[in-house]
Amino acid sequence: MRRKSYEPFLYLTPGVFFLAFFIVLPVLFLLVLSFFRWDMLSGAISFAGLENYSEMFKDPALYNALKNTVLYVAGVVPAGMAIALFIAVQLKGKLRTYSIYRTSIFMPVIVSLAASGVIWLWIYDYRSGILNHLLSRIGISQINWLGNPDTALISVIIVTLWQRIGYNMVIFFAGLQVIPEQLYEAAMIDGAKASGQFRYVTWPNLLPTTSFVLVINLIFAFRDFDQIYVMTRGGPMSRTTTLVYHIYETAFAEFNIGMAAAVTMILFLIVMAVTYLYLNYMGEKA
Amino acid sequence: MKASTIFKHLLLALISTLFLMPFVWIIVTSLRGPVEVLREHTLILSRFRWENYISAWRASNFPRQFLNSFVVGVSVTLGQIFTSALAGYALARMEFKGKKIVFMTVLATLIIPYHMLVVPLFVMLARFGWINTYRGLIIPMLANGFGIYLFRQFFKKVPWQLEEAAAIDGASRWSTLWRVVFPQALPAAGTLFIFTFVAEWNDLFRWLIFTHSTEMRNVQLGLSVFQEQFATDYVRLMAAVVIVTVPTFILFVIGHKKLIQGISLGGIKG
Amino acid sequence: MLKIKNLKKSFKSTIACKNIDFSVESGEFFVLLGPSGCGKTTILRLIAGLEKPDEGGVFFNDKNLGDISVQERNTALVFQNYALYPNMSVRGNLTFPLKMRKISKTKTKDTVEKIASMLKIKNLLDKKAVKLSGGQQQRVAVGRALVRKPEIFLLDEPLSNLDAKLRQHLRMELIKIHKEMNITTLYVTHDQNEAMTLGDRIAVLRDGNIHQIGTPEEIYSSPVNLFVAKFIGFPEINLFKTKYKPEKGAVNILGKELQLFEKGTELPDNTENVTAAVRPEDIHISSNNDDIEGNIEVKEVSGPDTVLYLNVDGYPVRMRVAKDKKGLLEKIKTNIKIEPEKVLLFNSKTERIIKNENIRTI
Numbered sequence: 001m002r003r004k005s006y007e008p009f010l011y012l013t014p015g016v017f018f019l020a021f022f023i024v025l026p027v028l029f030l031l032v033l034s035f036f037r038w039d040m041l042s043g044a045i046s047f048a049g050l051e052n053y054s055e056m057f058k059d060p061a062l063y064n065a066l067k068n069t070v071l072y073v074a075g076v077v078p079a080g081m082a083i084a085l086f087i088a089v090q091l092k093g094k095l096r097t098y099s100i101y102r103t104s105i106f107m108p109v110i111v112s113l114a115a116s117g118v119i120w121l122w123i124y125d126y127r128s129g130i131l132n133h134l135l136s137r138i139g140i141s142q143i144n145w146l147g148n149p150d151t152a153l154i155s156v157i158i159v160t161l162w163q164r165i166g167y168n169m170v171i172f173f174a175g176l177q178v179i180p181e182q183l184y185e186a187a188m189i190d191g192a193k194a195s196g197q198f199r200y201v202t203w204p205n206l207l208p209t210t211s212f213v214l215v216i217n218l219i220f221a222f223r224d225f226d227q228i229y230v231m232t233r234g235g236p237m238s239r240t241t242t243l244v245y246h247i248y249e250t251a252f253a254e255f256n257i258g259m260a261a262a263v264t265m266i267l268f269l270i271v272m273a274v275t276y277l278y279l280n281y282m283g284e285k286a
Numbered sequence: 287m288k289a290s291t292i293f294k295h296l297l298l299a300l301i302s303t304l305f306l307m308p309f310v311w312i313i314v315t316s317l318r319g320p321v322e323v324l325r326e327h328t329l330i331l332s333r334f335r336w337e338n339y340i341s342a343w344r345a346s347n348f349p350r351q352f353l354n355s356f357v358v359g360v361s362v363t364l365g366q367i368f369t370s371a372l373a374g375y376a377l378a379r380m381e382f383k384g385k386k387i388v389f390m391t392v393l394a395t396l397i398i399p400y401h402m403l404v405v406p407l408f409v410m411l412a413r414f415g416w417i418n419t420y421r422g423l424i425i426p427m428l429a430n431g432f433g434i435y436l437f438r439q440f441f442k443k444v445p446w447q448l449e450e451a452a453a454i455d456g457a458s459r460w461s462t463l464w465r466v467v468f469p470q471a472l473p474a475a476g477t478l479f480i481f482t483f484v485a486e487w488n489d490l491f492r493w494l495i496f497t498h499s500t501e502m503r504n505v506q507l508g509l510s511v512f513q514e515q516f517a518t519d520y521v522r523l524m525a526a527v528v529i530v531t532v533p534t535f536i537l538f539v540i541g542h543k544k545l546i547q548g549i550s551l552g553g554i555k556g
Numbered sequence: 557m558l559k560i561k562n563l564k565k566s567f568k569s570t571i572a573c574k575n576i577d578f579s580v581e582s583g584e585f586f587v588l589l590g591p592s593g594c595g596k597t598t599i600l601r602l603i604a605g606l607e608k609p610d611e612g613g614v615f616f617n618d619k620n621l622g623d624i625s626v627q628e629r630n631t632a633l634v635f636q637n638y639a640l641y642p643n644m645s646v647r648g649n650l651t652f653p654l655k656m657r658k659i660s661k662t663k664t665k666d667t668v669e670k671i672a673s674m675l676k677i678k679n680l681l682d683k684k685a686v687k688l689s690g691g692q693q694q695r696v697a698v699g700r701a702l703v704r705k706p707e708i709f710l711l712d713e714p715l716s717n718l719d720a721k722l723r724q725h726l727r728m729e730l731i732k733i734h735k736e737m738n739i740t741t742l743y744v745t746h747d748q749n750e751a752m753t754l755g756d757r758i759a760v761l762r763d764g765n766i767h768q769i770g771t772p773e774e775i776y777s778s779p780v781n782l783f784v785a786k787f788i789g790f791p792e793i794n795l796f797k798t799k800y801k802p803e804k805g806a807v808n809i810l811g812k813e814l815q816l817f818e819k820g821t822e823l824p825d826n827t828e829n830v831t832a833a834v835r836p837e838d839i840h841i842s843s844n845n846d847d848i849e850g851n852i853e854v855k856e857v858s859g860p861d862t863v864l865y866l867n868v869d870g871y872p873v874r875m876r877v878a879k880d881k882k883g884l885l886e887k888i889k890t891n892i893k894i895e896p897e898k899v900l901l902f903n904s905k906t907e908r909i910i911k912n913e914n915i916r917t918i
Contacts, residue, residue: 015373016388018429022407023395029406090298097295104302106546107309110538112488114506115527118513119308122315122520128324130311162305167549174550182639185606188626189633190700191656200652204643223401226490230510244401251405252495260405268402275397 030268033261040255052262062263064238065246068153072242073221075157076164080217081210083161084168089202091169092176102173106166113163117230120159121146124231146232149239156240159227164220168213175209176202215278222271243267316524323521335521342525345516350501351508355533358423358504359486365428366482367475373429374437375463379449389438395431404495411496418497427486433478440471473544480541481548484534505530557582558603558708558740562612565598572598574764576612583738585731589751590761591787596744600710603742604631616707627656631708632701636716638693640685646672646696647681653704671699674733691722698730702737709741715750727753748788752776760784782907785833785900791863791874794839796832797904807832807901809894810848810868816896829904836863836876838898847891866892 037048056062087105091098108116123129124145132142145155183201192200225244228234234241234249241249243263251260315323317334342348376382377389400407407426408417416422444467452462468475490506497503503511509530516523538545563576572595580586588596601607603614605626614621621629632653641649647668654664672678675695680688685696694714701709711730715723731754734741745751751758752772759769760783768780779785785793798807802822806815809832823830842848850868857879864875875892901910 015369015429015434016392018369018425019392019395019431019434022426022429023398023400023403024391026403026406026410027398029410030403033406033409087298087301090294098298101298101302103542105305106542107538108305109549110484110534110545111531112490112506112534114488114490114510115530118509118523118527119312121513122524123308123311125520128520130327133327162308166305170546171550174546180637180639182635182637183641185604185626186633186635186639186641186700187652187656188606189604189629189631190653190704191627192652193627196656200641204641219397219399223399225401226506229490229494230513247405248495251408257405257409264402264405268398271397271402 027268030261030264033258034265036258036261038257040251040257048258052259056259056262056266061238061241061246062266065241065243065263068238068240069222069242071153072157072224072240073218075154076160076221076224077214077217079157080161080164080168081213084165084213085172085206085210087165088169088172088176089198091173102169105169108163109166109170111163113160113224113226114230116159116163117227120155120162120227121231124155147236149236152232152236152240156228156231159231160221160224164217168217171213171216172206172209175206179205211278211281215275218274219271222267243270312524312527315520316522316528318521320519320521338521338525339529342512342522342529345522346508346512346526347500347503348505348508348526348529351503351505354420354502355487355504355506357420359483361420361424362427362486363479363482365424366430366433367478369429370433370478371437371463371468371471371475373434374439375441375467377434377438378441379467392431392434396435400426401491404491408495416496418499418502422496423492430478430482433482436474436478437471440474441467444470473547476541477544477548480537480544484537484545487534557617558742559615559618560599560603560612561615563599563602563609563614564611565595565602565607565609571764573602573609576764576766578759578766578769580740580742582740585734585741585743585754585756587751587755587758588742588744588761589746589748589755589758589787591746593763594761595764596761597712600633600712600742600744603708604633604710605629629708630704630706631710632704632706633710634694634697634701634712634714636713638697640693640696640700642684642686644685645682646677646685646688646699649685649696649700650681650703653700657704667703671703674736675699675729690718691726694718694726698733702733702739705737706739709739711741711743713745714743716745716747723750730754749790752788760787762787778909779900780909782831782833782902785902785909789835791836791865791876794834794836794873796834798830798832799828800830800901802826807899809834809899810850810871810873812848814894814896814899816899816901823901823910827903827910830910831902831904831907833900833902834894834898836874838895839873839875839892840895841875841877842891842893844891844893847893849889849891851889866890868892 034052035047035049036045037051038045087101091102111119123131126132126142126144126147129145131145136142143151146152179201183205184197187197187201222242223244224242225248228240228242228245229248232240234245244267247260247263247267250256250263310329314329314331316338317331317336318326318338319333319335322332373392377385377392411417411422411426414422416425448466448470449462452466457465487504488506489504490510493502493504493507494510497507509526512526513523558580560576560578563573564571565573574595576595576599578586588599590596598607602609603621605621605624608622641652644652650668650671651664654667659667668681669678672681675698677692677695677699680692680696685693688696694717697714698711701711715726718726727750743751743754745754752775755772757769757771758775760767760775762783768775768784770778775784776788779788782795786795796807796809798809800807800823803820804813804815805817805819805821806813807830808814848868850866850873852864853867854865856863856865860879861876862879864877866873866875873892902908903910
């Protein structure tokens with residue numbers, strides 16, 4: 001076919017240009033920024049070398065954010081995946097009732113994280129929220145879900161799970177569809193009951209899907225912001241301040257751009273490491 | 287019916303109810319009176335106070351916010367479809383040096399959420415004077431690695447003969463792309479449309495950071511501000527939540543298959 | 557002994573099995589033959605327990621299998637697409653059924669090795685099952701089924717995805733294995749050639765009904781209706797719609813009168829409208845110029861036989877002759893004659909057989 005040599009670039013340019021300019025470039029810029037001291041309010045910029053980093057590693061706020069992030073990820077990812085997988089396996093089939101269940105569990109996905117936060121602010125309300133009301137009905141004392149430092153993070157995790165499980169379920173479901181029904185039949189004839197079928201047919205054939213869900217969930221968990229902002233603003237006592245929120249505060253509450261960049265680099269490295277591990281694992285499998 | 291089937295249905299029904307309850311609850315709440323709502327914890331409504339919705343609509347700057355969300359949402363979505371189709375076509379059909387590297391880079395960007403780029407992006411946009419403008423909200427989002435990947439996969443499946451026939455009929459490459467090849471990937475475009483629009487509509491973080499005036503808020507940010515202002519006015523707050531979610535709900539009803547498709551595409555091949 | 561009694565099964569709007577009734581002797585190789593959609597696969601699945609019948613039942617040694625779960629029935633099934641476990645090696649696939657039945661590790665190892673040797677896949681044991689060729693995967697599928705020494709061995713068109721030569725070869729192997737292991741076997745196929753080669757007895761099905769059960773010879777020479785007569789035999793049997801004249805004991809075929817019985821013989825129910833059927837090998841080249849004349853349009857030479865497609869006054873006739881007919885390849889016009897003893901008569905309306913020496917009249 002007739003081909004002009006510059007043609008590919010003409011086509012690629014818009015898309016790739018935007019990607020390059022607004023994603024790749026900022027990544028590099030991020031690195032550069034992290035070596036500068038830049039106060040947004042006064043506008044004063046000065047080269048700081050590794051000062052931001054050394055200061056950051058001495059800052060207890062960083063470790064608090066790291067701790068909260070680890071707790072948050074540990075709370076959201078395994079549960080989000082396991083519950084979703086369980087539901088997806090149960091919902092295999094063409095029955096109409098199954099698709100009703102599927103749609104119900106999927107519904108929270110369309111609500112924004114911000115709106116979810118608002119909804120659950122109401123549900124979690126100390127005095128008039130429905131949760132505490134139900135608790136009082138069965139005789140348990142009221143819990144200050146979002147106000148109590150010990151329960152705040154869990155409360156946020158629940159909100160995220162409410163949304164995330166439906167999302168994961170849909171992906172798992174698609175992965176399950178691809179497994180030929182005949183494999184299950186062969187396994188049944190070979191004597192495998194439900195647990196045997198899951199262990200020997202479902203799980204091994206679902207591995208690519210499962211690892212995909214894992215990576216997606218990890219990335220989501222690292223970047224979840226909206227619901228934290230709406231529900232707790234990172235509190236109480238910074239108990240729900242994850243890395244992303246910490247970056248937000250550093251940059252836009254403390255106006256310390258250079259430091260925020262440095263912290264972002266840390267987050268970036270963590271996410272890259274996780275993804276790299278995943279790609280390696282998938283590469284091995286292929 | 288077997289006992290295990292009944293048990294399974296009960297369990298699933300219970301789980302589904304748990305997931306749906308918040309929705310039911312907010313709708314019920316939004317139709318209550320402001321005093322009633324603090325006491326009443328059943329699902330029974332004595333009256334349907336539709337005026338709450340009107341009141342909520344007026345109390346916040348909803349019209350402007352809807353406009354903002356809509357303008358940016360549609361622009362970003364259409365823009366992404368456009369650039370992704372172009373790039374996807376180049377990657378699917380054209381040979382050039384460095385093709386593999388470009389594709390790898392495109393895929394690599396999928397991993398980087400913009401959440402991590404807000405700091406440098408903010409600085410960049412501030413330098414351009416794009417803070418608090420439509421430009422600043424639309425332009426950085428005009429390319430999407432996922433969209434490029436999606437179109438590339440779809441275009442690869444279009445048989446060569448179609449393009450050859452178009453060439454014989456005298457069509458230029460550009461025409462061929464948009465009149466012959468792209469229509470073959472309309473499902474992909476539809477999926478991308480819904481997927482991207484919903485993501486844009488639901489975004490809070492970007493608007494929080496890149497805008498500062500009351501005029502330049504989207505519905506999510508507006509909702510958040512509403513919540514700050516009227517913290518205990520749960521009645522109107524829930525009405526606001528419903529109002530804000532209606533467009534995505536409509537999209538969901540129309541295209542839930544597409545939305546689900548978009549989400550699950552990664553999971554099949556991994 | 558496997559007994560299928562009055563089996564009925566439908567799916568939504570289609571009735572897959574209308575009234576299936578047959579028995580299979582212990583150790584017999586029984587073939588279910590029929591065009592696609594006739595219900596043969598459904599019968600297999602009902603025996604395996606993958607489907608439940610709407611009416612009727614599957615009985616093995618007088619026990620109703622209906623209440624026994626798929627896992628517990630001692631049946632084995634070889635799927636058309638093999639359905640090998642993709643994440644396991646060949647060994648893994650062969651071991652799995654034994655693992656599910658909690659057979660000891662040593663016994664498992666022995667059995668697996670024995671079956672692998674018998675199927676000549678011992679050297680493939682550690683390879684990933686789905687990476688093998690079609691023929692190899694087929695053997696693994698058979699191995700997985702046999703490793704449990706099932707009481708009923710079911711095969712669903714196992715050879716249809718293989719090329720002709722491989723199919724031949726594996727067919728022979730299956731016969732050998734069957735002789736060695738002597739398991740009650742049900743084999744489903746749409747290939748009548750395969751059915752005739754493999755089966756001790758064949759059941760010919762169509763649209764959910766069994767039309768005839770018999771040995772290959774019985775089915776070939778004594779088909780009970782036109783469907784069976786047409787389905788079995790290559791090339792297809794020649795059919796002539798004609799009238800039987802009792803006073804002459806003859807029918808008119810291709811413009812010539814052919815006497816079949818003694819003059820004055822009446823057909824049961826005084827049938828007049830008949831379809832006369834003649835196998836291609838029962839039509840011969842004649843040197844007599846008064847015999848039926850036709851044009852040879854296509855000649856298919858294959859090995860010891862030649863198939864001729866003739867045009868007799870616009871009517872197609874198929875013949876099968878021995879290769880060494882001299883001068884056949886150059887001829888265009890030829891004369892043919894039909895062996896009257898070999899003509900089968902069918903009632904044109906009911907399509908059932910009317911009279912033939914070998915079978916009992918209906």
